[in-house]
Amino acid sequence: MWAQRRITLDPRPRGFHLVTREVEAALPELREVQIGLAHLFILHTSASLTLNENASPDVRRDFESWFDAAVPEDAPYWTHTLEGPDDMPAHIKASLLGPSLSLPIRDGRLALGTWQGVYLCEHRDHGGARSLLATVWGQEA
């Protein structure tokens, strides 16, 4: 079976946000799959998706601190500055984390580890709503 859906995520502040439940709720087709995959793809180049610790808000705050230190807005070498100081770092961060997640499905559910959650990584100061294209495929139950 194959299903594909566009999911719109509400605007969020710059930072790392747990969206596992929101994404699962938007994909009722997961329940039909015994063994399969879900591919989550963000249709933007200044926001990204990753998988990480789903319990402590500290972890998500520290993600923002590390990425801001590693990709500084005031680096002397930026030439693409027309869209604001947060834009070019956002592009770099987006590629470091990547635009997609491929997640295994088992018995009608995302088969994640106990501590794994889906993060929406918003790298812009005012990124607005973000769109995902989700594709689910696999062997039916």
Next chain:
Amino acid sequence: MWAQRRITLDPRPRGFHLVTREVEAALPELREVQIGLAHLFILHTSASLTLNENASPDVRRDFESWFDAAVPEDAPYWTHTLEGPDDMPAHIKASLLGPSLSLPIRDGRLALGTWQGVYLCEHRDHGGARSLLATVWGQEA
């Protein structure tokens, strides 16, 4: 349906290069797919693939600047130096960006966001031609 093809990309200088059209043109099978995925896989460990902004050449130049600053050729800790100063940084950059892209297909085309393009990331000074193994699968139209 399933298709798999080897795509050879001409040698390019060190840096980030937009190859979306070249890759699409090499995959006529995309047109047969209603809902599916395209997996692009680079068969090398010193070049990589990413998805980012497809309009401004500035962005691609700034990618090169950031990666060169973040993974310096003259770091004191490199021990794998036999293949030249650009080799070990190339391996690190390749893993930061990753060897593959999984892209959704919708109605016979890659379903990318408006500003998304496929980058070949050439991390060596003289990387030569680069080979991709592309796999396309999905539900036929």
Next chain:
Amino acid sequence: MWAQRRITLDPRPRGFHLVTREVEAALPELREVQIGLAHLFILHTSASLTLNENASPDVRRDFESWFDAAVPEDAPYWTHTLEGPDDMPAHIKASLLGPSLSLPIRDGRLALGTWQGVYLCEHRDHGGARSLLATVWGQEA
């Protein structure tokens, strides 16, 4: 055809470890696939998977050096410090490299480049055994 298997990797010291053969040996289903994909997914948030040079142990040692320098344990901005100084850097490293690899299958084997090998990236000092969920699917021979 579809197959899904849990693979347990023995505890390894902090660092980068070549596990290609171990993973292939755990997936006899690869031999049944003519064209397909193998998805390797690590069920943890402080270890990761990547693909890189399979020959020189130097390369894997230099990976550890770069990641330790780029994500320092003593950075002043960490707030998630309860689980030890190696924990929060492990989360960042895990997301930089990613929790999964999607590898093409051709004629019953992983279709990797000559120099490509699968790395288990152990980012904790005492990470213990690590579990992968591997999914194999494709067109049968």
